[in-house]
Amino acid sequence: MDKILILDFGSQYNQLIARRIREMNVYCELKPFDVSLDFIKEFAPVGIIFSGGPSSVNDEGAPDVDPKIFELGIPILGICYGMQLTSSRLGGKLSSGKSREYGRAYIENLAPDSPFFKGISLKTQVWMSHSDYVSEIPQGFYPIAKTDTIPFAAIGNDEKKIYAVQFHPEVNHSLEGRKMLSNFLFEVCGAKAEWKMDNYIKIATENLKNTIQDKKVVLGLSGGVDSSVTAALLARAIGKNLTAIFVDNGLLRKNEREEVEANFKDMLNLIVVDARDEFLTKLAGVTEPEKKRKIIGNTFIEVFEREANKIKDADFLAQGTIYPDVIESSVNKKGASTTIKSHHNVGGLPENMKLKLVEPLRDLFKDEVRELGLKLGLPEKLIKRHPFPGPGLAVRILGEVTGEKCDILKEADHIFIEEIRNAGLYDEISQAFVVLLPVKTVGVMGDCRTYEYVVALRAVKTDDFMTADWFEFDPKFLKKVSSRIINEVKRINRVVMDISSKPPATIEWE
Numbered sequence: 001m002d003k004i005l006i007l008d009f010g011s012q013y014n015q016l017i018a019r020r021i022r023e024m025n026v027y028c029e030l031k032p033f034d035v036s037l038d039f040i041k042e043f044a045p046v047g048i049i050f051s052g053g054p055s056s057v058n059d060e061g062a063p064d065v066d067p068k069i070f071e072l073g074i075p076i077l078g079i080c081y082g083m084q085l086t087s088s089r090l091g092g093k094l095s096s097g098k099s100r101e102y103g104r105a106y107i108e109n110l111a112p113d114s115p116f117f118k119g120i121s122l123k124t125q126v127w128m129s130h131s132d133y134v135s136e137i138p139q140g141f142y143p144i145a146k147t148d149t150i151p152f153a154a155i156g157n158d159e160k161k162i163y164a165v166q167f168h169p170e171v172n173h174s175l176e177g178r179k180m181l182s183n184f185l186f187e188v189c190g191a192k193a194e195w196k197m198d199n200y201i202k203i204a205t206e207n208l209k210n211t212i213q214d215k216k217v218v219l220g221l222s223g224g225v226d227s228s229v230t231a232a233l234l235a236r237a238i239g240k241n242l243t244a245i246f247v248d249n250g251l252l253r254k255n256e257r258e259e260v261e262a263n264f265k266d267m268l269n270l271i272v273v274d275a276r277d278e279f280l281t282k283l284a285g286v287t288e289p290e291k292k293r294k295i296i297g298n299t300f301i302e303v304f305e306r307e308a309n310k311i312k313d314a315d316f317l318a319q320g321t322i323y324p325d326v327i328e329s330s331v332n333k334k335g336a337s338t339t340i341k342s343h344h345n346v347g348g349l350p351e352n353m354k355l356k357l358v359e360p361l362r363d364l365f366k367d368e369v370r371e372l373g374l375k376l377g378l379p380e381k382l383i384k385r386h387p388f389p390g391p392g393l394a395v396r397i398l399g400e401v402t403g404e405k406c407d408i409l410k411e412a413d414h415i416f417i418e419e420i421r422n423a424g425l426y427d428e429i430s431q432a433f434v435v436l437l438p439v440k441t442v443g444v445m446g447d448c449r450t451y452e453y454v455v456a457l458r459a460v461k462t463d464d465f466m467t468a469d470w471f472e473f474d475p476k477f478l479k480k481v482s483s484r485i486i487n488e489v490k491r492i493n494r495v496v497m498d499i500s501s502k503p504p505a506t507i508e509w510e
Contacts, residue, residue: 008033244264443493468502
């Protein structure tokens with residue numbers, strides 16, 4: 001299968017590059033910028049992409065590559081920092097300061113016959129984010145595009161099949177960016193579109209059978225998309241040799257435990273553990289978000305291990321780790337990228353764990369996981385459900401988590417999602433939920449003064465969850481939701497709406 005190698009120089013958009021390529025049915029992997037030449041040769045990519053990054057090529061200790069990479073004869077595309085690095089290492093010159101560009105810009109196509117710019121408009125919108133720029137291009141290169149600000153917005157060398165762009169073709173704001181990436185894959189690299197989910201199911205199933213054979217596997221089933229698809233794939237490969245342990249931590253959505261039992265009780269061996277009191281006891285008095293995450297993660301491991309140890313003949317532990325978990329939880333030793341947040345899947349496993357780890361979704365992005373789940377026959381309502389954080393309601397209850405607050409939030413959130421579904425808006429919204437705020441306000445109910453909780457409604461629309469816009473509901477819809485929550489959920493007397501976009505806000509509140 002033809003593959004593309006993406007070298008990560010720390011760009012916030014590096015996952016987007018990989019997703020765009022996968023969407024075109026070409027397999028790719030994102031690796032640290034300093035992988036060895038031997039690794040690259042063994043990986044045998046048909047093309048290499050240098051991502052953008054926050055550094056300046058001129059900085060001391062800036063991320064760099066082995067210059068021999070340009071002698072491998074493999075097509076290369078440099079993006080933003082990748083363009084500056086490519087130009088600098090091949091004899092070009094950089095400048096900075098006077099030609100900074102951030103946000104939307106328009107490039108003029110200077111080389112419509114270039115294989116990289118084949119079919120691109122003579123003028124098109126792109127997304128810029130740079131202060132340094134290429135002021136003199138290397139020998140053998142020619143200008144492909146320019147802006148009013150910089151003379152070399154894109155350059156190329158057809159003979160060596162090396163191209164570079166100062167903008168970010170992977171983001172939606174670059175209106176013809178997908179076409180440019182497609183040109184690099186198919187016109188420049190000659191890649192074949194062989195990465196398809198039907199093929200993946202066959203390969204993954206066969207690999208799991210060969211790896212596990214007749215041994216037993218234990219899986220922590222959360223009820224979310226990732227662990228559910230992991231369970232379905234493993235069940236297809238090894239059947240009843242899979243035992244799933246579902247831990248009810250008291251921080252789940254309303255009716256989630258019942259839905260998990262209905263979906264999986266006939267597919268595999270399912271053990272349900274009621275650990276609500278244990279989790280809530282350990283969370284008592286804790287208000288700091290990251291501390292909540294660690295307590296929940298550690299407690300889950302304790303409960304899971306306790307139950308897993310009862311299965312005496314288990315050899316493997318399965319996890320629903322997906323590719324973004326792997327990428328975001330890795331810290332490059334030279335600092336090109338840093339940990340964004342702790343993930344409940346990747347971190348926290350005991351060092352002396354006797355079970356072997358199996359992660360069948362480790363190479364898949366979320367949209368690929370959803371596609372896989374549908375092909376495996378899981379309910380569409382489960383597969384297309386909005387994301388739910390690993391720590392559950394604990395990070396949607398600002399401040400201390402209690403059983404009463406969980407019950408209040410479950411009911412309010414259920415009403416909000418129910419009304420979104422009733423209005424036919426669920427698939428238009430990328431993520432929607434309710435947040436319980438750590439404040440109380442004065443209200444009036446039945447001619448009596450109340451002093452109760454406030455909840456905030458949050459709904460966003462996004463293509464990639466790296467940026468997001470708040471969803472604009474019809475006022476009549478909001479009026480109905482607010483009325484239902486206040487009338488049907490005890491201890492709430494005020495509903496507000498979060499109308500913040502990402503950035504500057506994040507999607508979740510904690």
